[in-house]
Amino acid sequence: MIPDAEGPAVVIGVGNVLLGDDGVGVRAVEALRAIAERDPGALPEATRLVDGGTLGVDLLADVEGARSLLLIDAVDLDQPAGTVTVLRGAEIQAAGAAWGRCIPGGVGELLAVARLMGWLPQSVALVGVQVGKTELGAGLSEPVAAALPRAVAAVLDHLSQLGGLVATAGGPGGGSPKGATA
Numbered sequence: 001m002i003p004d005a006e007g008p009a010v011v012i013g014v015g016n017v018l019l020g021d022d023g024v025g026v027r028a029v030e031a032l033r034a035i036a037e038r039d040p041g042a043l044p045e046a047t048r049l050v051d052g053g054t055l056g057v058d059l060l061a062d063v064e065g066a067r068s069l070l071l072i073d074a075v076d077l078d079q080p081a082g083t084v085t086v087l088r089g090a091e092i093q094a095a096g097a098a099w100g101r102c103i104p105g106g107v108g109e110l111l112a113v114a115r116l117m118g119w120l121p122q123s124v125a126l127v128g129v130q131v132g133k134t135e136l137g138a139g140l141s142e143p144v145a146a147a148l149p150r151a152v153a154a155v156l157d158h159l160s161q162l163g164g165l166v167a168t169a170g171g172p173g174g175g176s177p178k179g180a181t182a
Contacts (some may be wrong), residue, residue, distance in 0.1 A: 009162055010066040012059060014052040014073045014107055021131040021144040023071040027053050027059045031152045044159055056106020063114045068123035068162055073107055074131045081132030082143030084150045127154045
């Protein structure tokens, strides 16, 4: 199935919450869900929030038919911990090349396979938060926790720029699609 011009805007937060700052993408989706619960109009109705955890390529079903894809993840761009960076389209791949490897773990595989399947929407972005610590242990470091509201604001800004989204069954949060948790 090719990307659907009237499909949802899919927001996937990825990372391992047991590895410190690596879990920032998951924490951002949790924050977005809380915002949507307090104010159902805060997100475009056609937004599906997905806690992608460490699922990687198993998130393909969430990408299929999406109008746009926005990933939230920890990044290492040699910036101060907590720096929020928004990468769009080819910038995502270029950042991976600058690191001397593909985009970290499952995100790179997810994008590559979605592209090969013809499911990758034209609008793809990554809100990255520079990691500070990724040792075993739950909880974000102080600079990354302080950056979480900026990352959420970047997601909300990106979604508002998409414009023209149509409602989908399930409204904000889109229920719990395969691979997502509430």
